[in-house]
Amino acid sequence: MSLLQFPHAPAPRTAPSAGALPAAPRTVEETGLSPAFLTDLLAKTLLQGATGRLVELGARLCLGGVIVEALCQAMRRDGLLEVARRGAHEADVEYDLTLAGRARALDACSRSAYIGPAPVPAELYAERVAAQAASLHPVTLRIAREAFAGLVLADELVDRLGTAMNAHRPMLLHGPAGSGKTYIARSLSRLLPGPVAVPYAISVQDEVIRVFDPLVHQPLDGPAANRGGLDSRHRPDARWVLCERPVVACGGELTLEMLDLGFDPRAGYYEAPPHLKANNGLFIVDDLGRQRVTPRELMNRWIVPMERRHDHLTLRQGARFTVPFEMMLVFSSNLSPRDLDDAFLRRIGHKIEVGPVDAASYGRIFEAACADEGVPYDAFGLVHLIDGLHQRHGRSLLACHPRDLLRLVASRARYLEVEPSLDAGLLDWAWRTHFGDTPAASSSATAEPSRRQP
Structure with a gap:
């Protein structure tokens, strides 16, 4: 049977007040989950092929070794588990499912294939939130x-x-x-x-x-x-x-x-x-x-x-x-x-x-966008953009425009194999491409940068 498993998220970290993890439960009762639910979860974990050592089982279920050991002992008494191998220490004992345990695991999988960290009761979750x-x-x-x-x-x-x-x-x-x-x-x-x-x-x-x-x-x-x-x-x-x-x-x-x-x-x-x-x-x-x-x-x-x-x-x-x-x-x-x-x-x-920004704010956004897009800042280019394009075409100074236009300038410069700049020709091309507006007659209408580019 193919088991759908809870994806392994990054290893859990640490909080009963905000900014800290709750203290770990010390008994099965303190988990807030029924012994039958935990038994099913442990059986499914072993059926998947996990090593039946307490340390690994505890890590997979995100429960302490004492709790996992208590579950294993109860499952042994019920004939669901057997000791497969003993080590030098009690923690090195390795468990395996019996035939009855495999039947229990398969039945649990037919109802829910969830395998992973033991869940938290909804009541405790609400308290934590x-x-x-x-x-x-x-x-x-x-x-x-x-x-x-x-x-x-x-x-x-x-x-x-x-x-x-x-x-x-x-x-x-x-x-x-x-x-x-x-x-x-x-x-x-x-x-x-x-x-x-x-x-x-x-x-x-x-x-x-x-x-x-x-x-x-x-x-x-x-x-x-x-x-x-x-x-x-x-x-x-x-x-x-x-x-x-x-x-x-x-x-x-x-x-x-x-x-x-x-x-x-x-x-x-x-x-x-x-x-x-x-x-x-x-x-x-x-x-x-x-x-x-x-x-x-x-x-x-x-x-x-x-x-x-x-x-x-x-x-x-x-x-x-x-x-x-x-x-x-x-x-x-x-x-x-x-x-x-x-x-x-x-x-x-x-x-x-949240509306248009003023010219000073637009300028600060524009200068920051120049740095991000690798286009050298030029105050004359900013003036051309605000006075020669925005005002002439009656378009508000919106916070998105600097980055949108500068990305077009950078991509056009790469295509033309020239250094990106705030040349009027590049700005006019970017404006026309972005808005579909025809640049003013006094502006350079060519797609190529003008001679004043460095």
């Missing part, structure tokens, strides 16, 4: 200014973003396409406090829901990742990973079905929906209004979670259970608030407009 809530760490003006110091953002906008984060209600970033809404939404992670503990998986009525996602959760390395739970005598619970606060973004692909548990009938376990993976972090709904689900339908789905900070999910057999909805929910849209439903807007704490 509450203890790690970002709302416990207010954002101040000093924190906000320091966090955004490296970005070209107006102080007024920074202050509005910081205040909105303190409100712990959904926020709407609105403005024209290319104004930087998505970039700003993702940058809000700078205002989130400390690391958080994320479980590999959670368990509800012996059903497994995979939570840790290497595409979403970034494990920490170094000393910060090895902090124990209460004091140095407490070994951290290896079923959790200490991670940076998650940032999950969904765009036009978002559907209502994605917000429910995803069950794989072949694997026999569930994948957590994106908002569950975003707990204690950011959940960004990008391009609101372009999804296959309408804003009204999305609001109807999330009306309870947004107000009560918890959501209800349903297992395949119909059982409903509660999970935390503890995140900063950020909507980004080209739509004006006037175009959205009043019921939707009432539940949005802050509506923040």
Whole structure:
């Protein structure tokens, strides 16, 4: 039988307060999981071909050797395990499944092929999420200014973003396409406090829901990742990973079905929906209004979670259970608030407009983009871009334009086998290619750089 296995994520690191891993359970009872569930998980692990040594089994299940040994002894008494080999020490004993044990493992696989770290009970997960809530760490003006110091953002906008984060209600970033809404939404992670503990998986009525996602959760390395739970005598619970606060973004692909548990009938376990993976972090709904689900339908789905900070999910057999909805929910849209439903807007704490930037800010963005794209900065080129192109063609100074245009300049220069520069000819070509506008007659309309290029 082919077993679907939980992908091996980076080795778990360390947190009962935010920024540390919980203390490891010392008994089977303290895991919060039933002995029958753990017996099935251990049997499936051995059936897969794992070496039946306590150390390896403990590492695969992310449980302490004392717990694994207790499970093995119970399985021996039930005739499911036998000693295959004895070593010099008790820890070197190697176990193997008996015929009855193999039958038990095969039966467990027919119901769920999950193999990997033992899950955490949903109740303990909810407690941990509450203890790690970002709302416990207010954002101040000093924190906000320091966090955004490296970005070209107006102080007024920074202050509005910081205040909105303190409100712990959904926020709407609105403005024209290319104004930087998505970039700003993702940058809000700078205002989130400390690391958080994320479980590999959670368990509800012996059903497994995979939570840790290497595409979403970034494990920490170094000393910060090895902090124990209460004091140095407490070994951290290896079923959790200490991670940076998650940032999950969904765009036009978002559907209502994605917000429910995803069950794989072949694997026999569930994948957590994106908002569950975003707990204690950011959940960004990008391009609101372009999804296959309408804003009204999305609001109807999330009306309870947004107000009560918890959501209800349903297992395949119909059982409903509660999970935390503890995140900063950020909507980004080209739509004006006037175009959205009043019921939707009432539940949005802050509506923040992100529009064109002023000439000075545009210049700083342009200079930084020149360095990133390998195009030597030239003040005359910037003047030509703002006065000779933007103003003449009536196009606003949006934060996306410098990088978009400079990438075209760099690619054109490579094609022509010349050094990239802010020559008027290259800038005009990039402008025409990007916007489809015809450059002004006074500008160089050729695709090649002019003679003033170095």
